[in-house]
Amino acid sequence: MNAPTRPIFFDALRRNKSTAIAATVALGIVLAALPFLIGSHLGNSWLRILDFALLYIMLALGLNIVVGFAGLLDLGYIAFYAVGAYLYALLASPHFGLHLPVWLIIPAGAALSGIFGVLLGAPTLRLRGDYLAIVTLGFGEIVRIFLNNLNAPINITNGPQGISGIDPIRLGGVTLAKPIDFLGITVPSLHAYYYLFLALALLIVFITIRLENSRIGRAWVAIREDEIAAKACGIDTRNIKLLAFAMGASFGGVAGGLFAGFQAFVSPESFSLMESVMVLCMVVLGGMGNIPGVILGGVLLTLLPEIFRHGAGPVQQAIFGKVLLDPEALRMLLFGLALIVVMLYRPAGLWPSTTRRREFRGDAA
Amino acid sequence: MDIFVQQIINGLVLGSIYALVALGYTMVYGIMGLINFAHGEVVMIGAMVAITVIKLLADSGLPGVVIVLIGLFAAAVACMAVGFTIERVAYRPLRKAPKLAPLITAIGVSIVLQNVAMLVWGRNYHSFPPILPTSQHEILGATITSLQVAIVLIAALTMAGLMLLVHRTRLGRAMRATSENPAIAQLMGVDIDRIISLTFVIGSALAALAGLMVSANYSIAHYYMGFILGLKAFTAAVLGGIGNLAGAMLGGILLGLIESLGAGYIGDLTGGFLGSHYQDVFAFFVLICVLVFRPSGLVGEKVAERA
Numbered sequence: 242m243n244a245p246t247r248p249i250f251f252d253a254l255r256r257n258k259s260t261a262i263a264a265t266v267a268l269g270i271v272l273a274a275l276p277f278l279i280g281s282h283l284g285n286s287w288l289r290i291l292d293f294a295l296l297y298i299m300l301a302l303g304l305n306i307v308v309g310f311a312g313l314l315d316l317g318y319i320a321f322y323a324v325g326a327y328l329y330a331l332l333a334s335p336h337f338g339l340h341l342p343v344w345l346i347i348p349a350g351a352a353l354s355g356i357f358g359v360l361l362g363a364p365t366l367r368l369r370g371d372y373l374a375i376v377t378l379g380f381g382e383i384v385r386i387f388l389n390n391l392n393a394p395i396n397i398t399n400g401p402q403g404i405s406g407i408d409p410i411r412l413g414g415v416t417l418a419k420p421i422d423f424l425g426i427t428v429p430s431l432h433a434y435y436y437l438f439l440a441l442a443l444l445i446v447f448i449t450i451r452l453e454n455s456r457i458g459r460a461w462v463a464i465r466e467d468e469i470a471a472k473a474c475g476i477d478t479r480n481i482k483l484l485a486f487a488m489g490a491s492f493g494g495v496a497g498g499l500f501a502g503f504q505a506f507v508s509p510e511s512f513s514l515m516e517s518v519m520v521l522c523m524v525v526l527g528g529m530g531n532i533p534g535v536i537l538g539g540v541l542l543t544l545l546p547e548i549f550r551h552g553a554g555p556v557q558q559a560i561f562g563k564v565l566l567d568p569e570a571l572r573m574l575l576f577g578l579a580l581i582v583v584m585l586y587r588p589a590g591l592w593p594s595t596t597r598r599r600e601f602r603g604d605a606a
Numbered sequence: 607m608d609i610f611v612q613q614i615i616n617g618l619v620l621g622s623i624y625a626l627v628a629l630g631y632t633m634v635y636g637i638m639g640l641i642n643f644a645h646g647e648v649v650m651i652g653a654m655v656a657i658t659v660i661k662l663l664a665d666s667g668l669p670g671v672v673i674v675l676i677g678l679f680a681a682a683v684a685c686m687a688v689g690f691t692i693e694r695v696a697y698r699p700l701r702k703a704p705k706l707a708p709l710i711t712a713i714g715v716s717i718v719l720q721n722v723a724m725l726v727w728g729r730n731y732h733s734f735p736p737i738l739p740t741s742q743h744e745i746l747g748a749t750i751t752s753l754q755v756a757i758v759l760i761a762a763l764t765m766a767g768l769m770l771l772v773h774r775t776r777l778g779r780a781m782r783a784t785s786e787n788p789a790i791a792q793l794m795g796v797d798i799d800r801i802i803s804l805t806f807v808i809g810s811a812l813a814a815l816a817g818l819m820v821s822a823n824y825s826i827a828h829y830y831m832g833f834i835l836g837l838k839a840f841t842a843a844v845l846g847g848i849g850n851l852a853g854a855m856l857g858g859i860l861l862g863l864i865e866s867l868g869a870g871y872i873g874d875l876t877g878g879f880l881g882s883h884y885q886d887v888f889a890f891f892v893l894i895c896v897l898v899f900r901p902s903g904l905v906g907e908k909v910a911e912r913a
Contacts, residue, residue, distance in 0.1 A: 518713055
């Protein structure tokens, strides 16, 4: 029902410059004020969730390049997040006694993850669809198993215990782990992380939007739609596919580094297959290939389990007078049901791109 | 030498179980081109139901084998109902949807089943009551229990039965026709909705049998066991060539052998650098190699071009 109104709304923004500027300013004010609103009304636990939502948006946008644009189904994406996080943890923690600066580690994490992306992409160039999915899944598991076991005979990753006491992110001599005095306003640590993550997420959004309509972006879509035809049109499918893997992976590496600095602790448990699946769900549920849709998916799938977590116990208390069912199991149960229901009613995702929506209608008719 | 034989025996037992589960994946994939991600959870439900029924009957004085058969029957009925429902609710409405949509509902179903099991059976491990008569046999310096012999034999018989069903009966011919081309099969008078439902039901019955075998072999069941088992079995199905029944059996047995031999010898091969906890890496590494050099699996015929 609101399908036709949305494009009209965006068209109006495109045609009318002053409306567009007003909308951007309004959005900017909301994003800037959000942590203060949430912090004062809902408390710090929700602020942390907000920070995580931004990390997941970065991950989802990275995976969207691989799955949404290039059409390569990747079920081991979390491995790149792990590479970024562990690189930060090893280079800035008491574990090896190294304390390198952030501006060195994060780009290094992006680069190393990109290399891992090419390492995964190179042998799998011939594979498509489900076969690619299972190989990437295996790759993700291999990375996790190595992280879990590389504590003997030489202790590199500290095994299942993980690495703790990681340095917080420090920008220009200011650590984000403590409240910062900025022009007379005290910015608490969680707020500071929020602004850093927001800035990087916006940068990634900007890069992705620019990529989408570039020569490379169109080449990715061409490969997704028909690889043989793309090749016949003169696209170097091998390099373009490797580039998709590398770009997607490097976004994951950045998010991973930020995660390690934010959390001050990493362990292999954070990088299970379920996490890869979660990020994939964000991309597909939001609307594959459509940047606003993917962002929506990232926000929703970070918030939903948390809302269920906070709601499952008290709601039962209110209805039955006591907690009948294990809230932890109940929240995941509801989450699983939500995934099924959304997909049944919106198989192309909550907010698909206009092209995909049109294609899908034609397909179903 | 005896260690080698022992690992082969362990691998065969593990491999037969993988093969039974892999058949469920491969049948569904062959007919619908869909990875039924929730199949591992069906195996878990089978194991849990079987253990619950067997525990209830353990003190009834019936002979152990009869109790286990009753448990198997109950598990099979439960799994068939679950499999039928999954297909109806989560896959059938999405048959014409983009390919990733049913994958997401499958993940959703798998999360739901896991957590329903957690609500029903709790987080604890459930142990398999020791009601089966066990005897040990010596072969070439290695030991094999009567249970292990039974697992391998029953798995082999079941698979032979399935092959007969698919290649010799009217239902099997309809299944093969549907997997070849659903639209044409329908024109020839095949009720493809019924065939797809039956495929899920048969696959789930095999899953129930596999669930019972796993829990009897390791004497334990847990709400989380389906995940890794399903992953391994799917790996086995791809290893053999997904969509191909013989391939799933071969893949299952091979994966079982690779895993147990790999776990047994990886320490010696790498001079103690890598230990037996790299067992899973071994399986995935072999899988990646097979797919890189033979993307259609060991006995698959066509190269996958599906996106």
